[in-house]
Structure formats: structure tokens, C-alpha cells
Amino acid sequence: MDRVTETAPLTTVPHQTAPPERPAVRPTVLARRAARVLAVNRIGGATVPARSLYPHQWSWDSAFIAIGLRHRFPLRAQQELETLLAAQWEDGRVPHIVFNPVVPRGAYFPSPDFWRSSDAGRPAGAPRERETSGIVQPPVHALAAWLVHRADPELSRRRAFLARAYPRLAAWHAYLADRRDLGGHGLATCVHPWEPGMDNSPCWDAPLTRVPPAPRGSFRRADLDHGAPADRPTDLDYGRYVRLAADYRDSGYHDGSAFAFAVEDPGFNALLTASEHALADIARELGLGHRRAAHEERARRLTGAMVRRLWSPESGQFLPRDLVAGALVAERSAAGLLPLAVPGLPAAVAAALVRTAAGPHFALGAGIGMVPSYDLRGRAFDRHRYWRGPAWFNVNWVLEHGLRRHGYAGRADALRAAMLTHADTTGFAEYLDPVTGEARGALDFGWTAALTLDLLATRGEPWTGGQPPEVSSSASEPTAAQA
Numbered sequence: 001m002d003r004v005t006e007t008a009p010l011t012t013v014p015h016q017t018a019p020p021e022r023p024a025v026r027p028t029v030l031a032r033r034a035a036r037v038l039a040v041n042r043i044g045g046a047t048v049p050a051r052s053l054y055p056h057q058w059s060w061d062s063a064f065i066a067i068g069l070r071h072r073f074p075l076r077a078q079q080e081l082e083t084l085l086a087a088q089w090e091d092g093r094v095p096h097i098v099f100n101p102v103v104p105r106g107a108y109f110p111s112p113d114f115w116r117s118s119d120a121g122r123p124a125g126a127p128r129e130r131e132t133s134g135i136v137q138p139p140v141h142a143l144a145a146w147l148v149h150r151a152d153p154e155l156s157r158r159r160a161f162l163a164r165a166y167p168r169l170a171a172w173h174a175y176l177a178d179r180r181d182l183g184g185h186g187l188a189t190c191v192h193p194w195e196p197g198m199d200n201s202p203c204w205d206a207p208l209t210r211v212p213p214a215p216r217g218s219f220r221r222a223d224l225d226h227g228a229p230a231d232r233p234t235d236l237d238y239g240r241y242v243r244l245a246a247d248y249r250d251s252g253y254h255d256g257s258a259f260a261f262a263v264e265d266p267g268f269n270a271l272l273t274a275s276e277h278a279l280a281d282i283a284r285e286l287g288l289g290h291r292r293a294a295h296e297e298r299a300r301r302l303t304g305a306m307v308r309r310l311w312s313p314e315s316g317q318f319l320p321r322d323l324v325a326g327a328l329v330a331e332r333s334a335a336g337l338l339p340l341a342v343p344g345l346p347a348a349v350a351a352a353l354v355r356t357a358a359g360p361h362f363a364l365g366a367g368i369g370m371v372p373s374y375d376l377r378g379r380a381f382d383r384h385r386y387w388r389g390p391a392w393f394n395v396n397w398v399l400e401h402g403l404r405r406h407g408y409a410g411r412a413d414a415l416r417a418a419m420l421t422h423a424d425t426t427g428f429a430e431y432l433d434p435v436t437g438e439a440r441g442a443l444d445f446g447w448t449a450a451l452t453l454d455l456l457a458t459r460g461e462p463w464t465g466g467q468p469p470e471v472s473s474s475a476s477e478p479t480a481a482q483a
């Protein structure tokens with residue numbers, strides 16, 4: 001069943017709280033505080049998401065962090081991406097964690113001893129000298145590289161930043177196109193709930209029922225040393241994450257395996273599409289005209305495939321496709337709104353997405369002003385638990401851009417103002433209670449600080465070049481029945 005149904009009565013929707021009353025902080029003060037967070041979180045050549053909870057380099061975190069760093073520290077922004085890309089595997093994958101060798105093994109689970117990349121990952125070309133995980137995260141990197149270049153083109157050209165990054169970024173996208181198109185329709189597939197970056201999203205509840213959890217005593221969670229259990233995924237979730245990752249590792253990280261978990265996620269593919277447009281811009285900058293055309297064409301095909309495969313007209317949003325079950329997942333997560341940031345999205349689809357975002361399921365512009373990670377009326381909505389309700393800054397930052405791109409400047413301005421207020425009042429929290437705006441998870445969180453810097457420094461510039469032609473939505477025109 002593709003249609004998402006409403007499962008909670010209206011009276012239970014707890015979304016009436018106004019944004020906290022507090023005099024707006026001066027932008028210069030907020031920017032200085034955000035920059036300080038990024039300075040404190042710097043370890044070696046990379047910026048960690050949070051010193052206690054996540055003491056290594058994470059893939060999509062570093063992309064968002066570079067996007068913020070570029071405004072004050074363009075060299076460091078380039079290096080942030082270079083450090084990550086230096087750990088790329090020979091098959092093109094960019095691992096979701098690059099481990100810092102000086103951090104004690106027990107500080108984070110799963111540690112390098114679990115992933116064993118330099119050994120189990122050798123068949124797939126894992127580096128011999130660096131330890132990494134073996135799964136991936138959303139490909140925001142080409143977009144980040146292009147935005148970093150634009151912040152200081154002179155420095156970028158002097159260091160041949162794009163010339164050195166482009167082959168790696170192109171190989172990364174080729175990996176996703178060649179090895180991860182498990183559905184055969186042109187979209188990238190995620191084979192672990194950590195890959196779309198929204199670990200315990202209710203979207204994964206049904207697909208995960210097929211996965212027998214690893215026995216309770218067979219691993220020790222380090223996240224609970226730092227985070228409140230009510231804010232984090234459950235032990236049962238973790239047992240399943242461990243089982244899936246161990247099976248992948250034991251196959252030599254082979255992408256031809258039969259996966260128990262295989263989903264086409266709209267958030268992951270939307271960011272891939274935006275990055276494909278950025279690759280086109282990078283190729284143009286490097287004078288590679290033929291490559292530019294190929295990237296534009298691939299972005300166009302990705303957009304078309306997303307609309308054909310993942311758009312749910314009845315729901316007024318995109319839904320993940322579970323490849324094992326062969327059906328869309330009937331759950332509303334904010335990932336299904338992220339294609340709004342894709343240039344060339346049919347205008348009718350964009351309009352429907354905005355209606356859904358502003359409707360009762362996500363309440364954009366009402367309540368705390370930021371969208372939650374999951375449906376406020378959903379059966380599994382939980383204000384505190386990670387990706388099952390809390391509002392996240394990276395998700396809202398992508399939406400802010402999408403709103404502007406499709407001509408909703410007023411809504412984008414309001415979202416921007418809400419994000420800046422909450423970044424200030426929460427001390428750059430990892431995520432927020434979407435009802436009260438209260439801080440949850442880690443404070444001084446890397447991408448929250450970085451995207452605050454970005455919001456303060458930019459307004460309205462498109463991420464990538466010209467307006468590509470719209471993809472037709474004729475097969476899936478939204479209906480008036482949407483929320």
C-alpha cells in the first residue's frame with residue numbers, strides 16, 4: 001500500500017507551542033559562537049560532530065560542516081573534504097566514518113575492531129592505512145565542494161582544489177550508479193539504516209522486522225555513556241544495525257550480496273541529485289564540457305526516477321521504496337520532503353510538497369517553525385527519540401533552500417529565522433523537541449553550528465548553476481486529496 005494514512009486523532013497533535021520568546025541575538029555574536037563550536041570540535045584534519053558522542057569524522061556531517069566553514073575558514077573547509085576523500089575506497093565508496101587513530105577504541109561503537117575495513121574491506125579496495133566503516137551516507141560532498149570553491153575561488157584554483165576533488169567525487173557518484181542501483185531503475189539503494197543518515201526513522205521499522213537482531217550481550221553500546229536512552233535508538237534497533245553491518249562486512253562489503261535491508265530513500269537520492277548538478281558545475285569550471293553534459297543528464301534521469309519510483313500523489317510527498325517487499329513504505333518522514341531542493345522538480349510536485357510540509361503532518365511555519373523528522377500525527381511519533389520526531393537542522397537547511405528555489409521566499413525567510421533562534425537558544429543542539437523547541441541530544445553539534453554560519457552568510461543564492469528543464473510529472477500529477 002502506497003498511501004499513508006492518518007493514525008492519530010487531531011486532538012493528540014501536540015503542536016501549539018510558539019517559538020521561545022527571547023530577544024534575537026546579534027548575528028555577529030551568533031556567528032562568533034558558531035565558529036567557536038567548530039574550532040572546539042576540530043581534531044586533526046577534520047571536525048567531529050560532537051566531541052563526546054561522535055569523536056571521529058562522519059561523511060555527511062563533514063560535508064555540512066565544510067559548507068559552514070567556507071565562510072570564515074575556506075582553507076579548512078577544503079581540507080575537511082580532502083581528509084574525508086582521502087579515505088575513499090578503490091571501488092569509489094566514501095565511508096560513513098573515518099576513524100581517528102588517536103581516539104580510544106571504546107569511545108564509539110561500532111569501532112574499527114568491528115568494521116575491520118583494512119582487512120575485510122580489501123576486496124572492495126578499502127585503504128590499508130586508515131580504518132573506516134564500510135557503509136556510506138548521503139552524498140552531499142560534490143555540493144559541498146562546489147559551495148566551498150565558490151566561497152574563495154582564488155584560493156581554490158591556487159590549490160587546484162576542484163581539479164583534485166573532481167575525480168574522487170565522480171568516482172563516488174559512479175559507485176552509487178554502478179554498484180548501488182539495486183532496484184535497476186537508476187536510484188541509489190541504501191543497505192543499512194545508517195546510510196540514509198536517519199537511523200531509527202519509523203520508515204525502517206517494517207523493513208527491519210526481517211532482520212534478526214544480534215544477541216544482546218554480543219556488543220556494548222558506547223552512545224549511552226553520553227546520550228539519554230530516551231533520546232537514542234533502542235537496544236532492539238541496535239541489535240539489528242549490528243547484524244546488518246556484520247553480514248555486510250562478512251561478505252567483504254560486496255554489493256552483489258542478497259541484502260535483508262535494501263531501500264531507495266528520497267532524502268539520499270535528492271541529495272545525490274543536487275550533488276550531481278554540482279558535479280556539472282564543477283566540470284564546467286574545470287573546462288570539461290562533455291563531463292558537464294553527462295552530469296546534467298544523470299541529474300535529469302535521477303529526478304525522473306525519483307518522481308516515477310518514490311512520489312506518492314495520495315500522500316503529497318515522496319516515500320521510501322522497500323526493494324525487498326517491493327512496495328513504498330507508508331510512513332511520512334521528512335526525508336520525503338527533501339526532493340524540494342532538487343532543481344528541475346516538476347512545479348506541481350514542488351507545490352504539493354510545500355502544502356504537505358505546511359500541513360498538519362509537518363506544520364512548517366507553525367509551532368516551533370521547523371519541521372519534525374517524522375509525521376506529527378504518525379503512529380510512531382516520539383518527540384524525543386532521534387529520527388522519530390525531533391527537528392534536525394540539516395533537514396531544515398535543505399528545505400530552506402528548496403523553498404527559495406521554488407519561489408517560496410516568505411516561508412524560507414520564516415524557516416531561516418526559526419532555525420537561527422533555535423540554534424541560539426539551544427546551544428547548537430543536535431536536535432530539538434519539535435513541540436517545545438527544547439534541546440535534545442548533544443550540544444555544540446558540528447552541523448548545527450556550521451549551517452547556522454551558512455544561514456547567516458547567505459540568502460537566496462542557488463546552490464548550483466542555471467535552471468535545468470523541468471522533469472515531466474504527467475504520470476504522477478498530485479491530486480487535490482493531499483493534506
Ligand code: 9WN
Binds near residue numbers: 060
Ligand atoms: C551512526 C554523526 C551521525 C550522523 C547521523 C546520525 C548519527 C550515528 C550514531 O550520528 O548516526 O552513523 O551513532 O547514531 O543519525 O545522521 O551522521 O553525527
